[in-house]
Amino acid sequence: MFIDPMWAFGITLAVAFFASAAKYDAKVMRALLSLTALFNVLVFATNLSRAYYEGTFTVTIGGFAPPTGIGLQVSMLGALIALLTNAALLAVLLTLGKNRTGRFYTLLAIYVLGVSGMSLTGDYFNFFVMMELAALSTAAVMAAEGTRGAKAAFKYLMYAEIGAAFYLVGVAVLYAAAGTLNFAHLAKEVGQASTTVKAMGMLALFVGMSAEAELLPLALWVPEGYKEAPAELLALLPFGFAAGMTLIARLAAIFGLQSWVSVVAWATILYGAVAAWQSKNFRESIGYLSMAEAGIVLVALLVGANAAFAAILLTAVLGEFAMLILADGGVHAGRTAGLLLGMLALVGFPLSLGFVGEVGLLFGGLWLKMPATTVVVLVAILVKAVVLARWVSSFAGAGFVCDKRVAASLVSSLVLFIAGSVIMVQGLYDMLAVLGKVM
Amino acid sequence: MIYYVFAFTLIGLGLFAIMFKKNLFKIVIGIELMTAGVNLLFIAVGFVVGGTAPIFEESAKFSGFVDPVPQALILTSIVIGAASVGLASALALRAGSAKGGDLDVH
Numbered sequence: 115m116f117i118d119p120m121w122a123f124g125i126t127l128a129v130a131f132f133a134s135a136a137k138y139d140a141k142v143m144r145a146l147l148s149l150t151a152l153f154n155v156l157v158f159a160t161n162l163s164r165a166y167y168e169g170t171f172t173v174t175i176g177g178f179a180p181p182t183g184i185g186l187q188v189s190m191l192g193a194l195i196a197l198l199t200n201a202a203l204l205a206v207l208l209t210l211g212k213n214r215t216g217r218f219y220t221l222l223a224i225y226v227l228g229v230s231g232m233s234l235t236g237d238y239f240n241f242f243v244m245m246e247l248a249a250l251s252t253a254a255v256m257a258a259e260g261t262r263g264a265k266a267a268f269k270y271l272m273y274a275e276i277g278a279a280f281y282l283v284g285v286a287v288l289y290a291a292a293g294t295l296n297f298a299h300l301a302k303e304v305g306q307a308s309t310t311v312k313a314m315g316m317l318a319l320f321v322g323m324s325a326e327a328e329l330l331p332l333a334l335w336v337p338e339g340y341k342e343a344p345a346e347l348l349a350l351l352p353f354g355f356a357a358g359m360t361l362i363a364r365l366a367a368i369f370g371l372q373s374w375v376s377v378v379a380w381a382t383i384l385y386g387a388v389a390a391w392q393s394k395n396f397r398e399s400i401g402y403l404s405m406a407e408a409g410i411v412l413v414a415l416l417v418g419a420n421a422a423f424a425a426i427l428l429t430a431v432l433g434e435f436a437m438l439i440l441a442d443g444g445v446h447a448g449r450t451a452g453l454l455l456g457m458l459a460l461v462g463f464p465l466s467l468g469f470v471g472e473v474g475l476l477f478g479g480l481w482l483k484m485p486a487t488t489v490v491v492l493v494a495i496l497v498k499a500v501v502l503a504r505w506v507s508s509f510a511g512a513g514f515v516c517d518k519r520v521a522a523s524l525v526s527s528l529v530l531f532i533a534g535s536v537i538m539v540q541g542l543y544d545m546l547a548v549l550g551k552v553m
Numbered sequence: 554m555i556y557y558v559f560a561f562t563l564i565g566l567g568l569f570a571i572m573f574k575k576n577l578f579k580i581v582i583g584i585e586l587m588t589a590g591v592n593l594l595f596i597a598v599g600f601v602v603g604g605t606a607p608i609f610e611e612s613a614k615f616s617g618f619v620d621p622v623p624q625a626l627i628l629t630s631i632v633i634g635a636a637s638v639g640l641a642s643a644l645a646l647r648a649g650s651a652k653g654g655d656l657d658v659h
Contacts, residue, residue: 271637276568285626
């Protein structure tokens with residue numbers, strides 16, 4: 115069974131459009147959005163299944179085949195991120211507070227649409243449109259939390275718009291060189307372009323993507339953004355980061371990664387780890403750790419360890435979701451258990467997907483190719499473990515409350531442990547084969 | 554060539570305003586300048602000296618057209634740019650309202 119992914123985009127847009135007809139009624143919008151997220155999970159599950167059996171496939175829009183028309187390029191990783199984003203939205207709608215306006219839910223719908231589109235589009239200008247949809251809705255939702263939220267949203271929007279301008283410069287340079295906007299076609303045509311043009315295009319796209327992918331230089335919105343975002347958006351922010359990383363993976367496949375990218379990875383890892391160590395705010399410190407994680411994901415791409423890249427990226431997304439959905443709330447043992455399991459997955463405890471990713475990275479060539487970077491990555495993992503352990507111990511309290519948020523957090527972490535266990539039981543060879551296919 | 558120079562000058566001016574100006578609205582103007590620079594860059598990419606509008610007619614030659622794709626892209630970019638500037642202005646007003654209308658970054 116296969117359902118065209120355009121149904122997911124069409125219905126999400128229709129729900130957002132319907133909001134004005136429903137007079138932005140919060141209850142109606144919440145119910146409609148929950149149903150939409152459930153439908154989208156089903157759609158992307160069929161896409162994931164097809165990508166697993168057939169490999170990456172193209173879906174044309176309006177009957178115009180790429181490169182003339184805009185198409186979706188559905189890989190396993192892209193379908194998985196779109197599926198997880200919609201599942202997370204469903205979890206957020208079912209578990210978090212209900213005192214939001216209809217407009218708030220409309221904006222959340224557009225954010226999820228943008229992130230899903232970024233993961234699946236096969237056209238790099240269309241990627242810009244999806245990125246802007248996600249960025250504008252993120253800023254508008256962030257501003258829902260009063261004046262401090264508005265300040266954080268303004269800061270985020272500035273970085274996102276600087277990124278968007280750089281991204282468009284990259285699009286202009288590559289379009290002039292290759293005459294196409296399609297990723298697959300670009301990979302074929304760009305070989306004839308000069309090295310300088312390719313380097314300029316790659317640099318501009320990379321800088322443009324760094325705000326969403328939480329990499330320096332444009333990731334400086336992260337601490338304030340994570341601190342002030344409403345709980346619903348906070349739990350969904352890691353999925354935007356994952357969608358940003360999918361673009362960098364595609365760029366790496368087309369252009370390769372030059373040596374300056376390792377400087378960005380080092381700077382992001384060190385900045386994120388040191389700032390997380392010093393931070394006194396839980397949300398802010400997870401934001402900084404997310405930056406460090408982005409740097410480690412980039413290192414996996416630099417080494418060419420595709421399996422490790424996918425494992426570390428998925429661990430970062432689900433592990434951070436497990437922790438961020440519990441960001442606000444009282445001190446009780448249920449919350450501590452959720453945070454603990456999320457922490458173990460995120461740190462890379464044996465039998466978790468994080469462990470598989472880290473082992474895959476260390477033995478996948480990192481130690482031989484980049485010995486100094488290995489030390490930086492190991493130090494970052496250690497800092498991550500200490501910072502998270504500190505937070506878990508500070509949240510430990512008497513009385514066990516297992517509310518819906520705790521359940522969502524535990525499910526998210528358990529997925530990482532089950533996936534990691536299955537892969538480890540199968541052995542390293544199979545791990546590389548299965549995870550390598552995700553790309 | 555002159556279009557490219559203008560485009561990158563506008564992008565540079567916009568970036569300068571965003572990085573060094575303290576007033577939120579001057580920062581928003583910086584975004585607008587960057588967007589305008591990028592739009593001009595796209596137009597320059599598709600421009601053909603002595604080219605004609607890409608409209609097919611029976612009598613027209615099927616060559617010498619300016620590239621219509623960058624122009625189509627820019628229409629999208631202009632709409633998104635307008636939304637960004639509108640939202641940024643609203644956020645600036647909201648952020649400033651708590652400080653009695655003070656719109657400077659401190």
